[in-house]
Amino acid sequence: MSIKAFELVPTIERTKLLSDRAKTQIECIECCGKNLYIGTSDCFVVHYIVDEQHLPNGKTIYDSVKQGHKYLGLKKPVVQLKVASALNRIMVLCDNTLTMLNMFDLEPIVTGAKVKGVTAFCLNQNPISNNPFSVEICVALRKKLLQIYTVTEDRLNHVKDVATQDPPVTMSMDGTFVCAALSTQYSIVNYDTANSTDLFPYDSEAVKPFVQRISKEEFLLSGPSGLGMFVTTEGVSQRPPLQWSESVSSYCYVHPYIVALDSEFITVHSILDQQQKQSIPYQGGIYLDEYEGRVFIASLKEIYALVPIAWEKQVTSLLADRRVSEALALAKNAKKVGLTREQFQRMYRRLQQQAGFIEFAQQHFDECRELFKTGRLDVRELISLYPFLMPQRSSFTRSVPSLHDIADVRQLARNDATTIKTYKEFLMSYLEENKADAGKSNNCCMEIDTALLKLYAELDPSKLLMFIGKSVCKLSDCVELLEKHERFHALGLLYRYNGQHANALQVWKRLTNGEVTDVLFPGLEYVVQYLSSLSDHTLVWQYTDWIIQKDECLGVQIFTNRPANETPSDKLQPDNILDQLHRYPRAVITYLEYLVFQKKSQKEKYHTHLAVLYLDNVFKLLESSTSSKENIDRERCKLRHMLQTSNLYRVQLLLGKVKETDMYAESAILYGKLGDHDKAIRILVHKLKDFGQAENYCILNSKGKDSFHRKQLFHTLLSVYLDPSYERRDLLVTPAVNLLNNNQGNFDATKVLQLIPDNWSIGLLQSFLASTVRKHMHDFRTTRLQRMLSRGENLIVKKESIESQREALQLVEEKSCAVCDRSFDEPTFIRYPNGIITHTQCAKNKHVCPVTGKLFSTTKRTSAS
């Protein structure tokens, strides 16, 4: 638990000090710069010059030379010494009297300023007044009184009296506050306002009261049971107490430590966590204090200095003891010593990194994760601890001096496989978390990715695949490793993302052929998908044969699933593809289907080719005896669908092939395509006897055409039904009658009647005839109605026309022709619809107004009257 924060160095040895008088004992000490003063029990003040020397090995030694001494002549011990360096004075308390000496020659000052009846005094280290040539002190008198003085070179100026409840024993000052130990309790007094706050009582028999100012507005008091109580000027304790031994006699504060002296030890507590950090055996110590950052300890006969050990050393030794949090707390609180902010940052980060590695070695992963992160560790330091993770050609070298003494993880784990695994898992999660930051700041994405890839390959192949696409790792290294861990699919992906398609395909070929295995390999589909998007067409052709041999249907997807925005190339022209595929009929069919149905290719060649291939398929199936009926039906269905929907294939060619066989449905479609509906229907009716299909045919083929065409088709159908030359026509009577009775609207009744054999009974055709008559009747009546309505309309129009022209016109002498301007001498004249009147001979064109040139319609309103 201990650290070495201080070293005890002898300053003034026993022999040197008291060579002359054997019974002289040190009573108190004071130090200012190089001047060290000792007050002795036999009323001497001794002055030494102390030189501090720092040896190259880091040690500090003191060299002391006696300057002089002064006997005060009172035969009483010198109780307290305080230097006021600004005044060149030393204040001495002896025989309850406070006097001043010159600090260099130790002569009393001329004015003889003194205070009597003093039990103790203290200097204000944080005075309110800013005068550099005066010092504020507080004096405890034997009466229940504290007095404040300002001290100048030759005077003690009384400022204020403060009464206390009990006689004060010892005290300390800060600002206007005096924290005093009275005979039974501690109390804080504000001498300005005379307000006092009681702190806590103490048992004067068990506790030696002591007050020490440790920082601005904060004091440290010795409390009951060896407690060091912190208290602010407001009477509040902001820190938990320190635990000392009960015999503590004096203590002081040297950041960040409280050094306390008891009868047997010097103990060092940290103010940061209130824990004891060091204890140095020291017998017979009587007094200890801090003088401008240095601590001196006096025993009865000698003086030692307590030299702080550089905090860097302390931190290093703490780290060496694996006390990480203490080391970091110490470093954090010692930051201001001669370092710029940046320097400190750098140093502190390095410490964090070192600390991180210490935690790492102990498998405290949460802690070291945090430390590495805040310490901004170059992750390569971490990666390099794991064997085989660094890329071979990485330029990285570990930092010098080394951050740690770990050889590698295997050594840490003592080759225990599970431990190594936890280490690797830690690295994996750490890298995942910090990939973005670390990669950027140290420019080592490659190392990180390579390491991650290797870790995934070993530990978590599922992440591996996701990761490969995003990584920038070192190819050569990874290939070897992935092969070692048999992550072949990942290897393929790695090649793929690195643009080495040939290698990638090679790997997948091996996987597909079963030469190697990898559970993550999704199978041939993946390769096909990959090829279908591969832009290197030569490579595509290299592997096409192999894949199509494996699976024709799948293989052809290489061509059918190509990205839409791919730049066309000769190698992938449909013709070329078809040429290459001709050995694989199923592939060809699939590809043609793709061209015809999906790409809607308009080339007759492909349509015909596809139709012929379908047909061949059907033929093949028909020939072989083993093929099932469903199979044949399915194939024929495809063929019929093709024949029906497409209009581009060469009908004649196919017809030629089909005609001779008994594939009537197909022939019917083909005849239909040729426009030879009679034949088509004949086949449907006679050969297939599928009357529904025949009617369907009529509807299908007349779709989008006028009703006349439809009528004709149905008529053809009917005539086929009733064809007297067909020997088994009696079978067709029922469909014929049904057709007539269901589709009456579409027949021309007269033609039908001509066709119907004489021997049919009226009853058979009753519904047809009735509806036909009804329809004709209806048509007749509708037509009549229309005619009448039209006539009515005509009358109305005529009436309007007459009304508009029936304006009375009086021809009198004054009126003259609008053209020749002469009067009318005959009763005939011409009136234009706009009211212009002319001679008959003057109206050259009766459709054009001779004055305005207005054109009157030639058909509707004739203008002549």
Add this chain to the structure above:
Amino acid sequence: MLVCAQLTCYIKSVNMSKKKADLKVFILGEANVGKTTLLYRYIEGVFQDQISTIGASFFLKQWGKRHVSLWDTAGEERFSGLSNLYCRGASAVIMAFDVTRPSSFHSLRSRFLPLVEYANHNCLVVVTATKVDLAKDTTPIITMAQGLEFTKTLNKELQLTTVPYFETSSKTGKDVTEVFEYVFRHCFPDENLHKKTPPVHIKSRSSTVDLETQSNDEETMKVGCC
């Protein structure tokens, strides 16, 4: 002089590194009633036997954005003189007694109540009975009614909706968190621990409003143009 300058630097850094707590809470009660254990249970979430506290100890707890200093005082008689140093400036006091030891309950009134005087005016006083897991029907225990009655008298001046009296067990964890949550909620009434909801709410609301106001603006602008 140079040394002096460095010294002040040291002192500054100490003050700076010490986070100023927003709230001071301390816990009082007779020795061995389980004050430290209660705090430890709250901070660390586990039950662990504690050694007797010397003087005082302290935890810094972050609650939301606030820092709270939790002071644990020593219950032993010999330290009782020191407790007032820790009580000064406290906004809330937790008084703890051992439910199986009636004497520890009565001493709250006689010995510890005067200490509350040192704390802030209108300081919240929460009373917690500890070790309820041990309260079997064998030992005479303090009833809830007694506890509530006592607690009510302590907080007369505060307008409280519920009486801050809790029966806790550090061993089982019963009501331990509730004690501290009650204190923090009382002392930081404005603090909303679930800070996530309001911004979302404001955002969604403002976005719709924005759209409308924008369109309104456009309309008025058009009117202005005409």
